[in-house]
Amino acid sequence: MYICNNTRNDDAPLPQRYAYGIYINSQSNTFLFNAQLCGNRRFDLIIQWPTQLTIDVLYMLIVDNLSGGSVTIFLNPSKRKFCSSLEFSPESSNYNICIYGLTVKETEYGRFYQLCSHSRGKLKGLKVADTGISDITMNFEMKETNVVELPMKHNMKKPMNVTVLRCPPASYTIIQSDTKSSEVFTHVLFLKQPNQTFVFILNSFQTIFPLPLNLESGTWTEIQMLRLSRQNCSTNKHMIAVTVHHSHVISFKTYLSMDDYKQLYILALEYLYGKNTSAQQCKPIEFFYRNKSEQYYKDILKSTSGEMIPYTKDNNGDQGSIINGAINGLFYSTLLGPKSKPPPISFYGPVRLHLKANIIFTENCNIYFSDFYCHYEQHYVTIVLTRKGSPEDDFCNTHLLMMDKDDNPFMKLSRNINGLKTVMATMGIVVEVFYTESVNIRSFLQWGHGYMSKTVLMGRGRSKPEGIPKNENCNKCNLSHKK
Numbered sequence: 001m002y003i004c005n006n007t008r009n010d011d012a013p014l015p016q017r018y019a020y021g022i023y024i025n026s027q028s029n030t031f032l033f034n035a036q037l038c039g040n041r042r043f044d045l046i047i048q049w050p051t052q053l054t055i056d057v058l059y060m061l062i063v064d065n066l067s068g069g070s071v072t073i074f075l076n077p078s079k080r081k082f083c084s085s086l087e088f089s090p091e092s093s094n095y096n097i098c099i100y101g102l103t104v105k106e107t108e109y110g111r112f113y114q115l116c117s118h119s120r121g122k123l124k125g126l127k128v129a130d131t132g133i134s135d136i137t138m139n140f141e142m143k144e145t146n147v148v149e150l151p152m153k154h155n156m157k158k159p160m161n162v163t164v165l166r167c168p169p170a171s172y173t174i175i176q177s178d179t180k181s182s183e184v185f186t187h188v189l190f191l192k193q194p195n196q197t198f199v200f201i202l203n204s205f206q207t208i209f210p211l212p213l214n215l216e217s218g219t220w221t222e223i224q225m226l227r228l229s230r231q232n233c234s235t236n237k238h239m240i241a242v243t244v245h246h247s248h249v250i251s252f253k254t255y256l257s258m259d260d261y262k263q264l265y266i267l268a269l270e271y272l273y274g275k276n277t278s279a280q281q282c283k284p285i286e287f288f289y290r291n292k293s294e295q296y297y298k299d300i301l302k303s304t305s306g307e308m309i310p311y312t313k314d315n316n317g318d319q320g321s322i323i324n325g326a327i328n329g330l331f332y333s334t335l336l337g338p339k340s341k342p343p344p345i346s347f348y349g350p351v352r353l354h355l356k357a358n359i360i361f362t363e364n365c366n367i368y369f370s371d372f373y374c375h376y377e378q379h380y381v382t383i384v385l386t387r388k389g390s391p392e393d394d395f396c397n398t399h400l401l402m403m404d405k406d407d408n409p410f411m412k413l414s415r416n417i418n419g420l421k422t423v424m425a426t427m428g429i430v431v432e433v434f435y436t437e438s439v440n441i442r443s444f445l446q447w448g449h450g451y452m453s454k455t456v457l458m459g460r461g462r463s464k465p466e467g468i469p470k471n472e473n474c475n476k477c478n479l480s481h482k483k
Contacts, residue, residue, distance in 0.1 A: 007469065009288070016302040028141075031077050031340065033059060036085040042135040043086065047099060049117055055101040057113060061201065062086075064182040066093040068156060070243040072188065072228050074201075077101075082238050096124040097387050098151055101142050102199055102250065103258045103348035109212030111433035115197040117142040127263045145288065147298035150224040152246045157365075160247035162225050168322050168398055170217065170255055171351050176225060186241060193221050205440050216481055217257035218320045253319040257481075258285070260320070262400045263479055267430065268381050268471040272409060275428040281422035282412070283340060287354040288332035288361075288433055291455060297441070306442030316467025317373040317382060324467075328391045329436040332360075334411065334425040343455075350457040353441065356449040357423035358440035360435060361413060364388055372477050379458075379477060380430045381410050392436035 006069060028048040031332060035043040048099035058075040069091060075082055101117030119140040124175075161178035174189060189200040189209070193216050202209060206342045215221060228241040256264070300308055310328035332355070337343050346352065361367075364387060371382035405413050406451070411425040411433070444450035472478060 024211060029053075029055075029077065030080065031075060032081045033060070033073070034081070034083040035074065035310050036083075037136075040173050042436040044137040045097070045140060046137070047119070047140045047142065048172075049101060050144070052448075053101070053117055053142070053144055054102045054103060055142070057102040057116060059101075059102055059113075061096075061098045061152065062091050062110070063096045063098070065096060068152070070152070071242050072224075072226065072243050076238055080237070081455070084238075085239060086240075089110065091158040095368065097121045097123060097138070097140075099124065099140050100147075100199065105198075105213070109210070112212060113201070114201040115146055115148060115199065116144065118145050118148045119143060124355055139161065147192065147194070148197055150190050150192055150222055150249050152224060152226065152243075152249075155248065160225055160245050161225060162247040164250060164252045166252065166325075168255055168395075170214060170257070172211045172215060172252075172254070174211065174223065174225070176209075177206055183245075187229065188226040190224045190226075191221065192223075193219055215254045216262040217254050218256050220251060221254055221442075222249050222251050223247075255259065255322045256318065256320045257398070258401070260479055264318075264477075265369050265401055267477055267479070268369070269409065271372070271379055272426060272428045280428050282409075282410070283336055283428050284416070285336070285411075285423040285425045286333050287342075287358045287450070288334065288357045288423075289342055289352050289354045289437075290330065290332050290348075291352045292323050292349040293466065294349075294351045296349065297351055297452065300441055306440050308439045308441050310436060310438055314464075314467035315469065316463075317371040317380070317471050321371050321382075323370055323384065323396070323434075327384075327395055327436060329392070329434040330439065332433045332435060334423075334431045334433060336427060345456045345458045347457075347459045348463050350455055352453045352455050354451050354453065355439065355444055358413075358421050359444070359449050360439070361385060361411075361423050362421070363405075363413070365405065366393055366397070366398045367403050367405045367408070367411065368402055370396075370400050372429075374477050375468055375476050376471050376474075378430055382432045382433055382434060383411055385435045387437050390436065 029051055029186040032049040033045040033047065037043050047058060048481050055077050058077050060073040060075065061070055062073070063070040071086065098120045098212045099118065100115055103116050105112050106112050121138055121140060121144045123136070123138070141417055160176060163175045163177070165173040165175055167173070176187070187202040189202065190200045191200070191211070195216070199211065200209070225247045226243050264451035300306060308330060310330050312325055312328055313323045315324050333342070335343065342352070366386050366388055368384040368386070369381070370384045371380070373380055384392075384396050403410070409426060410429070411423065413421055414424045416422045441450070447451075470477065472480070
């Protein structure tokens with residue numbers, strides 16, 4: 001499908017009655033798009049929308065369902081009419097025609113467009129071929145809406161390489177990295193959130209595009225980018241171009257805001273206090289523990305330092321957690337069984353390292369709530385434990401919810417009957433501790449502050465490098481069920 005450069009006068013007034021007895025509604029705004037097709041067939045699209053609806057740009061996509069190719073057409077609705085030529089045979093394939101009504105949005109960072117209305121139709125090739133009618137006329141009534149499905153459903157073998165770079169607290173950059181040509185393209189970026197859809201038109205080739213707007217926090221977001229050829233037909237009012245490449249639909253979750261963390265904290269409290277009284281009570285935690293492979297611990301003990309080094313937080317739990325990929329730490333568990341001992345099994349490795357909890361969790365630490373999630377059955381709370389004044393502590397102090405280390409329902413410091421500091425943790429939720437400092441295992445073992453034991457291995461015997469996302473369908477630990 002491609003476009004000729006022939007255009008005709010689009011300033012002529014619209015007639016009161018158009019082809020084949022179709023009348024134009026005087027109560028609506030109307031735009032007429034007239035195209036000359038192969039074999040001198042005429043293709044007329046009558047686009048109408050309520051007079052109270054303001055549309056700054058009409059964006060039309062004609063998508064060939066067989067090949068995935070498409071034509072992009074930008075129209076200035078104030079001109080009411082545009083005539084051009086499109087060289088394709090409508091009887092040879094089936095086409096989806098999507099029309100988007102867009103309003104202009106201006107910020108200090110740039111211009112973009114917000115969806116305000118939409119209409120779509122199908123042009124079926126066989127039906128067109130059977131009619132014997134030389135010309136085609138289609139009516140489109142624009143309906144007010146803020147959300148639509150992204151346009152390109154055809155899966156390309158080699159889609160555009162587009163990624164999203166997230167930077168806390170709420171900055172998002174689109175990176176397009178597969179173009180080696182010096183040719184200048186126009187790119188169209190669709191961005192869809194649950195309650196709004198935006199369109200960005202990039203008139204010069206950009207490999208890096210910071211989004212010039214604030215996105216709704218803690219929300220699944222979809223993007224899709226289209227690459228257009230050089231403008232085949234362009235005036236100061238309208239533009240037509242062929243879509244030469246596009247990306248798959250890419251999904252990502254925006255970061256949780258501080259308000260989101262407060263709401264998630266409340267959900268965790270509701271879940272905990274919904275348990276029986278005994279489950280709410282905190283138990284003394286003598287040891288934090290961590291399961292890994294035998295080789296993992298052998299390599300550390302053979303090293304010069306004997307230190308277990310923190311690694312970057314993966315995407316386990318809520319995909320919108322602001323600590324994912326942002327800070328380093330090591331996970332430890334506090335879960336105890338009915339006899340106040342850790343479970344005899346593990347999914348993460350057959351060797352369990354036990355470290356004195358009150359040596360790690362001290363008055364020199366700060367404690368932050370960072371997640372509440374489940375993997376379909378067991379619910380977890382993730383607590384970040386930092387050394388005061390460390391870079392990780394500064395990050396968490398800015399972006400997470402700090403808890404009172406001496407008085408909170410999940411994990412706290414307390415004094416036992418001998419007046420010694422002890423760590424207490426609830427058993428109503430599995431409390432995971434993400435400790436942001438390195439630990440010298442050799443020193444802990446030599447001083448009697450820790451020991452190793454064997455456990456029964458279950459499942460894979462190791463964690464997934466990328467982590468396991470939370471169960472998005474749970475109505476107890478998902479904010480989307482409460483918004």
